[in-house]
Amino acid sequence: MKIAQIAPLFESVPPRLYGGTERAVHYLTEELVRQGHKITLFASGDSITSAELVPCTPRALRLDPDVANSTPHQMVLLDKVRERSVEFDVLHFHVDYLHFPLFRTEAGRTLTTLHGRQDLPDHLPFYAHFPEMPLVSISNAQRAPLPRANFISTVYHGLPLDLHKPAYDPRDNYLAFLGRISPEKRPDRAIAIARAAGLPLKIAAKIDHADEVYFRDTIAPLLDGPGVEFIGEINESEKTEFLGNAAALLFPIDWPEPFGLVMIEAMACGTPVLAFRGGSVAEIVEEGITGSIVESADEAVQRMPKVLSLDRKAVRARFEERFSATRMAAEYVKLYQKMLRMRASEHHLLSMVGHSAPHSHARAAVANDVN
The missing domain is CATH 3.40.50.2000 (Glycogen Phosphorylase B;)
Structure with a gap:
């Protein structure tokens, strides 16, 4: 095509x-x-x-x-x-x-x-x-x-299976926050959860111009305390090491996340996800398999040991089964093919009806047939 x-x-x-x-x-x-x-x-x-x-x-x-x-x-x-x-x-x-x-x-x-x-x-x-x-x-x-x-x-997003190499025995014991510094992504929650759990946190995130005031007034003061390292934006090749060496990804959103690509990027590395419920999270994270879904920071701290004990090989296996680029493309190809079949059917019906009916009547017949 x-x-x-x-x-x-x-x-x-x-x-x-x-x-x-x-x-x-x-x-x-x-x-x-x-x-x-x-x-x-x-x-x-x-x-x-x-x-x-x-x-x-x-x-x-x-x-x-x-x-x-x-x-x-x-x-x-x-x-x-x-x-x-x-x-x-x-x-x-x-x-x-x-x-x-x-x-x-x-x-x-x-x-x-x-x-x-x-x-x-x-x-x-x-x-x-x-x-x-x-x-x-x-x-x-x-x-x-x-x-x-x-x-x-x-159609869920997908990643190439060879994009990220899974790390089944990460050398570090930090929590990761990856994405964008903004109120709806709640990096402040990530900082609070990490400190309450007694684990270091590394933040790899971009700061849009629209969020500079939020970063300066809300997030920057929190970085002065212990256990939090702000890295800034990272590229694709850096994600494998950043996510793969993390004990877990924190995804403490406060908005209806349409998908959340970083969740499946973490899963591709074998890294479990601790996420707040909202938007697509319940469709992406499988409780007790690829991570855990919580409603509050206190619940996140309580669930942390369970998340850290999840089988990282099982996390990677579920990523391969559900979120590959091959699967994503195959689903789109089916949609493309369905569109082509519908158009061919419309053209065929129009040509047949057109021999015996005015053009407007032919279009009405097609519409009724398709619907």
Whole structure:
């Protein structure tokens, strides 16, 4: 199949440092290429891919000091896709809903994976206005606030099996926090839990401009105490050592996490996850197998010994069974093929009905048949 993957421009594909959506797009793109599909990636010009790359901005917007407004760059991205859209069997978008007005007449050739939270009040009327656009959620929890939106499937993220080498006998005994410094990620909770449990904590996280005040006023003062090391952002190659040598990953979120890629990155390293309940967590973490799910910091401290005693080989085995890039790509390919079959069926029915009915009546017949 000929498939366009349309990525956000804020980070490169894959991102140099932090960037969950662009990382997921990268793993999907590379696996589809490996399986023999012809993939074209619309992304920032500093992206690295085995697919054909269509550069839509010279570099990732977040790392470009000359970019003050992302909107013009995103409009260029959509126009580049529009110019070449007839070349592809499927247009797979990962840019939220920016493309809906431009591509709604081609809804049958589009697939949109939503990567962000969907519980915001502005979303419901928007999706109701575009009911023909097929959507994919990255967890069942993510789609729950939008019961009338056109979700056709949930596809969990996946990682290449050889991306992270598991560590079954980690040399250190620290807890890890990996991701982003922000109020909803609750690094302050991670610090409190680690200190109450008497374990060192290492924090590898980026600080967005929007969260600089939160870091300065709330988190930085907590770093002055004992047992906490702030590392900053790390790249993909550094994650294996950081997560693999950790006794456990702390995931103390305070928001409806759509997926939480870091949880399966830890599992790939054989590292169990101690997470707060919310969003997708209950779909990702299996209690007593790959980690534990808690409701409070006190409960997290109580569960810590149990989490640290989990079989790291079993953690890695469940990752391989549930969260491989091969599985993720296979599920998307099934969706692509279903879309192609539906389009072929529509064209066939239109051609048959068109011989004996006006065009508008033929379209009505197709709609009734599909529904």
